Amino acid sequence: MRAGNGIENFSKNVFHDGVMRERLPKNVYQKLKKSMQEGYALSPDLADAVAQGMKEWAIEQGATHYTHWFQPLSGITAEKHEAFLSPVGEGKVMLEFSGKELVRSEADASSFPSGGLRATFEARGYTVWDCTSPAFLRKDGETTTLCIPTAFCSYTGEALDKKTPLLRSMEAINREALRLLRLFGNQSSRSVKATVGAEQEYFLVDREKYLRRKDLVYTGRTLFGRMPAKGQELDDHYYGVIRKRIAAFMGDMDQELWALGVPVKTEHNEVAPAQHEMAPMFEEANLAVDHNQLVMENLKKVASRHGLECLLHEKPFEGINGSGKHNNWSLSTDDGINLMNPGETPHENVQFLLVLACVLAAVDNHADLLRMSAANVGNDHRLGADEAPPAIISCFLGSQLEEVVAQLIGTGYATKSKKGEHINTGVRSLPDVARDDTDRNRTSPFAFTGNKFEFRMVGSSDSIAGANIILNTITAEQFKLAADFLEQQEDFETAVHDYLKKLLREHERIIFNGNGYGKEWVEEAKRRGLPNHSSMVDAISALTTKKSIELFSSFGIYTETELRSRELVEYEHYSKVISIEGRAMVNISGKQIIPAAIRFVQNLAESLNAVKAASPKASTYAQEKLLNRASQYLEDMEKAREKLLQHLEEAAEVLEEKEKAFFFHKVITKDMAELREPADLLETIMDKSLWPFPSYGDLLYEVSEI
Numbered sequence: 285m286r287a288g289n290g291i292e293n294f295s296k297n298v299f300h301d302g303v304m305r306e307r308l309p310k311n312v313y314q315k316l317k318k319s320m321q322e323g324y325a326l327s328p329d330l331a332d333a334v335a336q337g338m339k340e341w342a343i344e345q346g347a348t349h350y351t352h353w354f355q356p357l358s359g360i361t362a363e364k365h366e367a368f369l370s371p372v373g374e375g376k377v378m379l380e381f382s383g384k385e386l387v388r389s390e391a392d393a394s395s396f397p398s399g400g401l402r403a404t405f406e407a408r409g410y411t412v413w414d415c416t417s418p419a420f421l422r423k424d425g426e427t428t429t430l431c432i433p434t435a436f437c438s439y440t441g442e443a444l445d446k447k448t449p450l451l452r453s454m455e456a457i458n459r460e461a462l463r464l465l466r467l468f469g470n471q472s473s474r475s476v477k478a479t480v481g482a483e484q485e486y487f488l489v490d491r492e493k494y495l496r497r498k499d500l501v502y503t504g505r506t507l508f509g510r511m512p513a514k515g516q517e518l519d520d521h522y523y524g525v526i527r528k529r530i531a532a533f534m535g536d537m538d539q540e541l542w543a544l545g546v547p548v549k550t551e552h553n554e555v556a557p558a559q560h561e562m563a564p565m566f567e568e569a570n571l572a573v574d575h576n577q578l579v580m581e582n583l584k585k586v587a588s589r590h591g592l593e594c595l596l597h598e599k600p601f602e603g604i605n606g607s608g609k610h611n612n613w614s615l616s617t618d619d620g621i622n623l624m625n626p627g628e629t630p631h632e633n634v635q636f637l638l639v640l641a642c643v644l645a646a647v648d649n650h651a652d653l654l655r656m657s658a659a660n661v662g663n664d665h666r667l668g669a670d671e672a673p674p675a676i677i678s679c680f681l682g683s684q685l686e687e688v689v690a691q692l693i694g695t696g697y698a699t700k701s702k703k704g705e706h707i708n709t710g711v712r713s714l715p716d717v718a719r720d721d722t723d724r725n726r727t728s729p730f731a732f733t734g735n736k737f738e739f740r741m742v743g744s745s746d747s748i749a750g751a752n753i754i755l756n757t758i759t760a761e762q763f764k765l766a767a768d769f770l771e772q773q774e775d776f777e778t779a780v781h782d783y784l785k786k787l788l789r790e791h792e793r794i795i796f797n798g799n800g801y802g803k804e805w806v807e808e809a810k811r812r813g814l815p816n817h818s819s820m821v822d823a824i825s826a827l828t829t830k831k832s833i834e835l836f837s838s839f840g841i842y843t844e845t846e847l848r849s850r851e852l853v854e855y856e857h858y859s860k861v862i863s864i865e866g867r868a869m870v871n872i873s874g875k876q877i878i879p880a881a882i883r884f885v886q887n888l889a890e891s892l893n894a895v896k897a898a899s900p901k902a903s904t905y906a907q908e909k910l911l912n913r914a915s916q917y918l919e920d921m922e923k924a925r926e927k928l929l930q931h932l933e934e935a936a937e938v939l940e941e942k943e944k945a946f947f948f949h950k951v952i953t954k955d956m957a958e959l960r961e962p963a964d965l966l967e968t969i970m971d972k973s974l975w976p977f978p979s980y981g982d983l984l985y986e987v988s989e990i
């Protein structure tokens with residue numbers, strides 16, 4: 285199935301640790317490692333020496349340019365290419381790359397969203413090397429570019445990107461988690477890092493057909509169209525045999541991503557026709573975020589090489605499951621201890637249970653923020669639509685842990701039934717909580733899966749930075765509270781026990797092991813007082829509540845100004861996306877569907893007249909019926925189109941960003957649905973040869989036939 289083995293090329297295009305050790309003078313390498321581990325800035329001399337080694341390596345591999353690679357608030361990556369050239373007079377040039385160029389670059393990037401953080405007249409932004417994520421080579425045909433992962437900030441130091449706050453949150457979780465570990469007698473671990481593995485879902489469709497669908501081209505999703513007769517009811521695609529054309533694509537993807545050091549491990553067909561998933565092995569969160577960006581970029585790139593188009597949108601097809609990203613998240617020490625591993629001894633168990641209780645408390649306290657981290661325009665079609673988790677945040681623990689927690693809450697002591705015999709465990713001998721991954725609950729937004737939590741709400745096209753910033757920060761807060769208290773206690777064991785019990789009692793409401801798709805859960809969650817923000821526009825304001833501002837500023841993750849700017853960027857983004865979708869609908873209906881429908885109606889009328897003239901007694905039942913229905917749908921469409929157009933004009937007049945976003949949500953999305961309905965009905969009755977673009981059936985099934 286693979287195009288070749290390719291494992292031997294793993295990290296071939298990465299300036300990784302091994303290359304650095306080989307290429308850099310010994311003292312430079314050692315100093316660089318130290319500053320990477322301890323996270324301080326490189327001295328100019330050191331930066332020059334690193335840049336020299338990096339440049340030589342890159343040029344040997346054919347690189348002519350370098351770029352600082354960064355992640356602005358648009359959620360995708362950005363770059364600005366520079367040649368390694370430096371003029372040396374007499375028309376000659378030298379290949380040059382200094383430490384200064386490696387470490388920092390000025391990007392006149394005034395058109396990136398900044399939510400007012402950087403006025404256009406003060407357009408300076410700086411990209412700064414993040415040496416915890418290695419530089420890599422991007423090969424596009426004949427050109428090879430050295431990409432340097434960087435943070436992006438304003439002249440005054442405000443974060444204009446998603447990497448800076450992520451790195452800040454990594455520091456916070458490291459600091460607070462180490463305090464907890466020390467309390468449990470661990471003196472040897474030197475750091476705690478969040479680890480992340482992101483499972484990525486996507487659709488593949490034939491590129492030639494894709495190009496004929498302007499809705500897909502402009503918005504990434506179909507704005508018109510209906511489920512074909514054969515949907516996903518049979519579940520025959522899920523984990524089904526991977527077709528030849530798709531297998532060739534996947535083999536090629538593996539090669540590309542392995543060379544970039546992305547540890548892609550599994551691929552399979554997903555629930556919907558033409559839907560697939562891939563998952564890498566987990567890595568440190570910062571690297572996992574960068575690598576997920578590379579995954580998305582390469583999915584698109586490799587697909588087009590295979591005559592395919594990769595759709596990363598959360599809901600490319602109505603009536604068919606959309607795509608998401610499962611963000612598997614845990615915490616690990618530098619010496620290999622996974623804090624989410626229940627462990628085998630009671631001692632480890634207490635620590636595990638405290639970590640667990642802190643995570644539950646964190647999620648309960650800041651459910652609104654976690655929900656916000658998964659908010660994007662496409663995800664509005666999925667969350668709560670019985671195909672992805674509901675928009676209500678809750679935690680799934682699995683039957684074994686649930687039982688332990690219930691006992692801790694009830695009696696304060698956990699006992700475990702083991703082969704029929706009860707072992708009284710109390711705090712001094714808590715039960716062995718073994719890895720329990722037998723029962724999975726696919727409907728839960730946040731599930732404990734044996735040795736990690738799986739946050740399942742993130743949209744397929746989104747950066748996973750946001751979710752991990754929130755997970756790290758809210759957990760760091762609970763760790764801090766626990767450490768602040770426990771460090772003061774004389775009888776640690778009793779204190780931990782009481783603290784655990786208190787936390788679990790206070791936050792029990794966040795635990796839900798039932799069916800997240802059920803209507804009863806919506807009611808039950810309401811009774812429990814859990815927030816339910818069903819749309820992105822409702823979720824956004826979580827960023828700037830008093831509680832959030834306090835949380836983020838006290839941990840130095842975001843200043844209030846940075847939060848307000850992000851809030852604005854989100855509202856702005858929502859309006860822009862819906863505005864593009866609305867305008868695309870106006871155009872496609874006006875220029876393609878309505879003209880085609882008019883031809884259809886005309887054909888019917890001509891046929892009707894011709895038949896009547898030729899044979900007055902012949903039945904024209906079908907023609908009349910279709911003519912009436914098609915004419916009615918045409919009228920409905922034109923009216924809905926006019927209304928949508930008028931409201932789009934009104935929307936453009938609304939100046940305040942939040943108000944505007946709500947207008948788009950409340951008015952425009954409704955108008956869009958009204959326009960779609962008669963168009964979709966027309967598609968079901970119209971002559972297929974007149975329909976102006978490929979149908980759902982054409983898009984979803986042909987690929988699998990190949």
Ligand code: ADP
Nearest residue numbers: 479480481482563564565566612613614735736
């Ligand atoms: P499943 O099949 O249940 O979804 P897998 O074990 O295949 O689970 O893992 C899914 C994802 O979770 C993979 O990307 C994997 O690397 C990741 N993962 C496993 N352990 C951890 C961990 N400790 N921290 C973060 N992610 C993890």
Ligand code: MG
Nearest residue numbers: 483610612738
């Ligand atoms: Mg999963």
